[in-house]
Amino acid sequence: MTLCAGMIQESLAAAGDPSQLLPARQQMAFTLGFHIILVPFGVALTTLMLVANYRGLRHGDAEAMLLARRWSKVAAVLFAVGAITGTVLSFELGILWPGLMGRYGAAFGFPFAIEGLFFFLEAIFVSIYIYGWRRLRPWPHFWTGVVVSLSSVGGAAAVIASNSWMNQPGGFTLRGGRVATVRPAEVFFNGAFWWELVHMLLAAYIVAGFVVAGVYAAGMLRGRTSYYHRTGFLIGFVTAAVAVPFQMVVGDSIARYVYDAESPKFSAIEMLPATGTHVPETLGGILRDGRVRYGLRIPDGASLLSGFSVNTRVKGLDAIPARYRPSDQEVTTVHLAFDVMVGLSSALLLLALWYAWLRWRRRPVERQRWFLRACVLGGPAAIACLETGWITTEVGRQPWIVVGHLLTRDAVATHGDLWAFFAAVLAVYAAVGVTAGAVLISMKRRWQADGGDSVNVPYGPRGPVPEPAGKAGA
Amino acid sequence: MPELVAAFLFIGVVAYSLFGGADFGAGFWDLTAGGAARGRAPRHLVDVSLSPIWEANHTWLIYCLVMLWSGFPAAFAAITTTLYFPLGIAALGIVLRGAGFAFRHASISTAHQRFFGAAFALSSLLTPYCFGSIAGGIASGRVPSGGNGDAVTSWLNPTSALGGVLAVLVCAYLAAVYLCVAAARLPDPALERYFRDRALAAALVTGAVSIAGIFVLRSDAHRLFDELDYRALPLVIVAALAGAATIVLMVLRKDSTAWLREGAGAAVALVVLGWGVAQYPYLLGTHLSIDDAAAPDATLWVQVGVAVAAGVLILPSLVVLFRLAGRGRLAAPADQTSG
Ligand code: HDD
Ligand code: HEM
Ligand code: HEM
Numbered sequence: 001m002t003l004c005a006g007m008i009q010e011s012l013a014a015a016g017d018p019s020q021l022l023p024a025r026q027q028m029a030f031t032l033g034f035h036i037i038l039v040p041f042g043v044a045l046t047t048l049m050l051v052a053n054y055r056g057l058r059h060g061d062a063e064a065m066l067l068a069r070r071w072s073k074v075a076a077v078l079f080a081v082g083a084i085t086g087t088v089l090s091f092e093l094g095i096l097w098p099g100l101m102g103r104y105g106a107a108f109g110f111p112f113a114i115e116g117l118f119f120f121l122e123a124i125f126v127s128i129y130i131y132g133w134r135r136l137r138p139w140p141h142f143w144t145g146v147v148v149s150l151s152s153v154g155g156a157a158a159v160i161a162s163n164s165w166m167n168q169p170g171g172f173t174l175r176g177g178r179v180a181t182v183r184p185a186e187v188f189f190n191g192a193f194w195w196e197l198v199h200m201l202l203a204a205y206i207v208a209g210f211v212v213a214g215v216y217a218a219g220m221l222r223g224r225t226s227y228y229h230r231t232g233f234l235i236g237f238v239t240a241a242v243a244v245p246f247q248m249v250v251g252d253s254i255a256r257y258v259y260d261a262e263s264p265k266f267s268a269i270e271m272l273p274a275t276g277t278h279v280p281e282t283l284g285g286i287l288r289d290g291r292v293r294y295g296l297r298i299p300d301g302a303s304l305l306s307g308f309s310v311n312t313r314v315k316g317l318d319a320i321p322a323r324y325r326p327s328d329q330e331v332t333t334v335h336l337a338f339d340v341m342v343g344l345s346s347a348l349l350l351l352a353l354w355y356a357w358l359r360w361r362r363r364p365v366e367r368q369r370w371f372l373r374a375c376v377l378g379g380p381a382a383i384a385c386l387e388t389g390w391i392t393t394e395v396g397r398q399p400w401i402v403v404g405h406l407l408t409r410d411a412v413a414t415h416g417d418l419w420a421f422f423a424a425v426l427a428v429y430a431a432v433g434v435t436a437g438a439v440l441i442s443m444k445r446r447w448q449a450d451g452g453d454s455v456n457v458p459y460g461p462r463g464p465v466p467e468p469a470g471k472a473g474a
Numbered sequence: 475m476p477e478l479v480a481a482f483l484f485i486g487v488v489a490y491s492l493f494g495g496a497d498f499g500a501g502f503w504d505l506t507a508g509g510a511a512r513g514r515a516p517r518h519l520v521d522v523s524l525s526p527i528w529e530a531n532h533t534w535l536i537y538c539l540v541m542l543w544s545g546f547p548a549a550f551a552a553i554t555t556t557l558y559f560p561l562g563i564a565a566l567g568i569v570l571r572g573a574g575f576a577f578r579h580a581s582i583s584t585a586h587q588r589f590f591g592a593a594f595a596l597s598s599l600l601t602p603y604c605f606g607s608i609a610g611g612i613a614s615g616r617v618p619s620g621g622n623g624d625a626v627t628s629w630l631n632p633t634s635a636l637g638g639v640l641a642v643l644v645c646a647y648l649a650a651v652y653l654c655v656a657a658a659r660l661p662d663p664a665l666e667r668y669f670r671d672r673a674l675a676a677a678l679v680t681g682a683v684s685i686a687g688i689f690v691l692r693s694d695a696h697r698l699f700d701e702l703d704y705r706a707l708p709l710v711i712v713a714a715l716a717g718a719a720t721i722v723l724m725v726l727r728k729d730s731t732a733w734l735r736e737g738a739g740a741a742v743a744l745v746v747l748g749w750g751v752a753q754y755p756y757l758l759g760t761h762l763s764i765d766d767a768a769a770p771d772a773t774l775w776v777q778v779g780v781a782v783a784a785g786v787l788i789l790p791s792l793v794v795l796f797r798l799a800g801r802g803r804l805a806a807p808a809d810q811t812s813g
Contacts, residue, residue, distance in 0.1 A: 080572065080573075081576070084573055085569070087535070087565070087572070088566075091562070094550055098550075098554050098555045099551070102547050102548055102551025104547070106547045106770060109544030109547065110776045110780070112543075113540040113777055113780045116533065116537055117780055117784050117788070119533070119536075121787055124792060125791065128791070135798055179769065182769070182772040182773045183772060184775075415558070415622055416558050416559075421558075424566055428566055428570060429569075431570075
């Protein structure tokens with residue numbers, strides 16, 4: 001373990017970094033990367049569920065109601081995993097990054113309190129919604145679901161506020177190295193906040209929509225093409241497909257905003273060693289010894305994209321003081337992550353257009369096997385966009401943890417053995433992840449077998465006293 | 475102002491001890507309920523009483539963490555850089571526990587269910603022990619203001635051991651009392667007796683350990699002891715009386731569960747409050763004061779706002795939820811088919 005860790009450390013960490021930096025960064029990246037996959041379901045699956053619920057109530061559509069009931073239970077399972085992994089994150093902020101919390105907690109810590117408030121509300125209403133299925137009158141029940149959806153948006157906004165503040169810190173003054181005054185509104189609504197929020201919310205709809213659509217597309221490929229499956233597919237797919245073009249427009253604007261406001265990140269995204277005009281756009285490739293290798297160059301591309309003119313001057317990595325320059329490896333990571341996000345978004349856009357074309361030609365989707373196969377891949381592709389987008393944001397901030405104020409290496413814990421903590425976290429998350437998957441699959445089996453929506457889920461009511469183990473066996 | 479936020483933070487600590495405590499304690503009784511057949515009824519009661527409120531209970535912890543790190547960031551960093559061992563274990567315990575609770579009744583294989591059932595029960599012991607020992611480390615002044623205190627003795631010391639053991643016992647006691655009342659409501663006389671006996675046992679053991687604890691504190695945490703003996707004395711006495719009263723009630727009035735929950739809750743809340751009062755005006759031991767550790771006023775105001783909003787929004791929603799959950803249990807037959 002230690003030996004292996006030592007080897008990884010040698011290959012990844014820069015000389016002179018504190019020994020705890022690498023495990024802390026890896027652990028943060030892993031746990032956040034895990035948690036973020038659950039977020040779209042808390043934020044957007046609940047909305048899809050409301051769409052189905054609304055349809056069910058308005059048009060007396062029993063199948064849509066069944067969808068809503070089942071989705072609410074899937075959301076409950078995922079919500080529980082989100083709550084668990086989120087709790088660990090809260091501990092980690094303190095255990096891994098005491099320098100960040102101790103110095104700047106006073107400035108950017110409070111959005112987390114707002115987040116907590118919203119998630120508390122969300123948790124309670126998820127429970128009310130699930131309990132309420134046969135106990136509340138239909139429309140009031142529907143509105144309790146609306147509270148779930150809205151509070152998840154509020155919670156996400158609050159965390160995004162903290163994160164965007166790390167990218168664009170503002171709203172505070174320092175005295176003697178301590179935060180002396182805070183202007184909460186400026187902290188919360190910092191320069192990057194609205195961009196990140198809108199982009200993240202759209203991402204949530206895209207991920208949840210394509211994942212849901214993918215599940216029903218897989219069902220249709222196996223011959224389950226009932227009205228129920230088609231409705232499930234359509235609600236997910238249409239939501240996601242509508243969001244994709246908007247997301248690309250927003251993403252493009254963000255890129256230009258980053259060009260203006262976070263030029264070092266933009267240099268990394270474009271993998272641009274030297275400042276200049278007529279800057280080419282490099283697709284793929286890596287940075288080694290300060291030079292771009294491999295990759296496909298589109299002449300003048302980056303200049304055109306950032307300022308609509310080939311004469312646009314784009315700052316390169318050489319504009320960053322050497323002390324604060326990200327490593328080649330970090331730059332390569334950011335660049336490739338960005339390329340993957342944009343590349344896969346374009347693929348998702350094509351998928352949406354394919355569907356539009358099928359609609360226009362009035363072809364029933366359930367018979368378009370290639371289209372359905374592509375849809376099955378849509379979910380993973382959307383998740384990959386989500387992850388790579390976050391990698392762009394987070395690794396692109398390096399070496400800063402709070403841009404311009406605090407270096408990541410000065411924020412990390414100096415004592416203890418973080419590799420051991422990381423190993424334990426990996427093991428526990430693996431167990432939780434595998435089981436959550438197993439639970440979802442077995443829920444699906446039960447539903448396919450008995451057609452109803454009966455399963456025990458967290459937050460939901462419990463069935464009768466179980467039979468002794470062995471006999472129950474389920 | 476910092477005092478107000480500290481008070482709000484402490485309300486969170488008390489609430490977590492009461493609700494989270496009962497939650498952990500339920501896990502304790504789950505662990506000790508015996509084999510699958512024998513333990514079926516008590517386990518089911520634990521499950522039914524816990525499921526609607528599990529998340530709400532554990533959110534108190536998040537509340538405490540965020541209040542601490544935005545209101546008193548220096549203290550937060552000092553605690554995390556010193557007590558990272560018990561904090562890390564508690565964090566993992568919470569994950570396992572949450573997962574265990576969430577998954578053991580979802581429809582997965584029996585082996586899986588057993589694994590998570592065990593994880594749930596085991597972490598129900600480990601986590602409160604860690605929190606208790608953290609409290610002990612803070613109270614006995616083992617967390618230096620600048621952080622990076624001794625990673626071992628800060629939580630492996632007499633006061634921490636006392637805190638840890640007491641935390642586990644208090645959780646078991648609270649849970650047994652709550653579950654006894656829940657069984658009486660069902661009504662299920664056998665289960666009620668089952669948990670009444672356990673509540674009584676837990677109360678007696680907790681009382682004995684508390685008395686022994688007086689000596690531990692006197693030799694290991696002088697200042698805390700002096701203050702408990704002086705400023706916080708009224709609280710400690712009332713807590714002891716409340717605890718004793720519930721024992722008397724349980725022994726003498728076997729046919730009623732009235733006032734049991736209130737008495738047990740008050741006893742525990744007052745002990746925790748006693749700790750807070752004894753510690754005042756310091757946040758850490760007797761060296762980092764509330765004022766010195768506090769964030770700027772604007773941040774504190776936001777926190778007060780959040781706490782008030784929580785009171786206004788969360789409490790009514792919780793009431794609605796409890797009503798619904800209660801109604802569901804009455805309507806059990808219809809419910810069993812709908813799941
Ligand atoms: C389904 C998800 C998804 C899709 C389809 C896209 N993105 Fe994205 N992107 C994210 C999901 C995402 C995200 C949610 O992961 C990030 C991380 C932080 C954030 O606010 O959004 C992100 C960050 C992010 C950033 C960094 C922002 C910063 O650091 O402040 C840029 C420049 C872009 N995106 C640009 C784009 C472009 C040009 C896209 C399409 C052509 C695009 N994104 C599609
Ligand atoms: C509000 C949300 C978030 C906060 C407050 C946050 C905070 C942090 C902190 C404190 C670090 C360590 C310091 C650093 O490396 O700069 C970090 C690193 C990282 N985070 Fe985030 N993060 C958030 C969201 C995310 C999400 C959703 C992802 C998804 C993948 C993510 C991916 C990463 C990665 C990959 C790193 C490592 C960067 C590196 O060290 O090279 N973050 N984040
Ligand atoms: C961009 C990043 C993040 C977003 C959008 C986000 C969003 C969410 C959402 C929607 C939930 C509800 C659970 C669910 O629906 O699955 C959740 C739970 C939670 N998150 Fe995150 N999160 C992010 C990052 C973080 C970070 C960095 C932390 C740590 C400080 C954190 C702490 C929590 C906690 C403590 C919970 C559980 C709250 C509860 O259930 O009471 N999250 N998060």
